[in-house]
Amino acid sequence: MTDPADLLRKHGLPITAQRLGVLRAVAARPHATADAIAEDVRSGIGSISRQAVYNALGMLAGKGLIRRIQPSGSAALYEDRVGDNHHHLICRTCGTTADVDCAVGKAPCLSASNNAGFRIDEAEVIYWGTCPDCLTKA
Amino acid sequence: MTDPADLLRKHGLPITAQRLGVLRAVAARPHATADAIAEDVRSGIGSISRQAVYNALGMLAGKGLIRRIQPSGSAALYEDRVGDNHHHLICRTCGTTADVDCAVGKAPCLSASNNAGFRIDEAEVIYWGTCPDCLTKA
DNA sequence: ACAAACTCTTGACTTGATCCAGTATTATGT
DNA sequence: ACATAATACTGGATCAAGTCAAGAGTTTGT
Ligand SMILES: [Mn+2]
Ligand SMILES: [Mn+2]
Ligand SMILES: [Zn+2]
Ligand SMILES: [Zn+2]
Numbered sequence A, B: 001m002t003d004p005a006d007l008l009r010k011h012g013l014p015i016t017a018q019r020l021g022v023l024r025a026v027a028a029r030p031h032a033t034a035d036a037i038a039e040d041v042r043s044g045i046g047s048i049s050r051q052a053v054y055n056a057l058g059m060l061a062g063k064g065l066i067r068r069i070q071p072s073g074s075a076a077l078y079e080d081r082v083g084d085n086h087h088h089l090i091c092r093t094c095g096t097t098a099d100v101d102c103a104v105g106k107a108p109c110l111s112a113s114n115n116a117g118f119r120i121d122e123a124e125v126i127y128w129g130t131c132p133d134c135l136t137k138a
Numbered sequence C: 001a002c003a004a005a006c007t008c009t010t011g012a013c014t015t016g017a018t019c020c021a022g023t024a025t026t027a028t029g030t
Numbered sequence D: 001a002c003a004t005a006a007t008a009c010t011g012g013a014t015c016a017a018g019t020c021a022a023g024a025g026t027t028t029g030t
Helices: A004-010 A017-028 A034-045 A050-062 A132-137 B004-010 B017-028 B034-045 B050-062 B132-137
Strands: A067-069 A077-079 A087-091 A097-100 A119-130 B067-069 B077-079 B087-091 B097-100 B119-130
Touching (some): B050 B067
Antiparallel strands (some): B067 B077
């Protein structure tokens, strides 16, 4: 059921060692960059090209199997946890990223005061601040 | 009072043609990229280096005279309107960016349900969707 | 007008990500 | 199991946004 190969099959995606590796890596380390994921996959299956990592991440994100977060001023992060509209808390000092449950519920979790005629499909919320570790060091 | 040169002086910044040009360009076209601002300044004072544009934008943003917005997957945007904690609405199709007043008030305008020990100093909110123009074209 | 402090220009460089063409792998039909 | 078509992977070039560093040029305070 949650078998990675079945998950790919269920979405009509050909099963490859690279995609399985990427799926596993994303599950293993939430909020990792494409680069960190590539490293992780390499330590599992020996090697993978940068392009294959981006292809897999893009495809999986497109199908809704994983989620992409793009914090200002750093590489995109990927995670496993989808469908629950949670938000993120990022440390300005060390970049540590933590999950925050949405205070409201379903996406879009906030209604804009004046939507200017737009049809809104997502409200992206990122809280910036300082993490506990960096607070004690400061 | 709102004279650009006075504004710079008031913040202890030496007055240069480049900085004045950047200030004027940012005021003239809200939510423009550094590149668009450079073009605008060039049409005003003849020429400016890319670096000078980045220097000026960084310095002005640091002093709080302008605000930088960094939408996922595109270049940073700059604007004049500061100090009112407003948010943004971005069209996924054409990139058009509109202002939205904050529904709550002062920053951080949202309290996270569980702050995980972080000290939050900003809540960045971007609404994604489709603008009126792109809706009719679709 | 002078010196000190600061800014601007130029060109190389970095990072994150994408494009492309050729090769290899996977899935499908017999 | 085998041939074939569809699809994915690789390696290298390329791109966009932004940063770095050294020397030339401005601005400011006296
Ligand atoms: Mn998360
Ligand atoms: Mn705005
Ligand atoms: Zn931290
Ligand atoms: Zn649009």
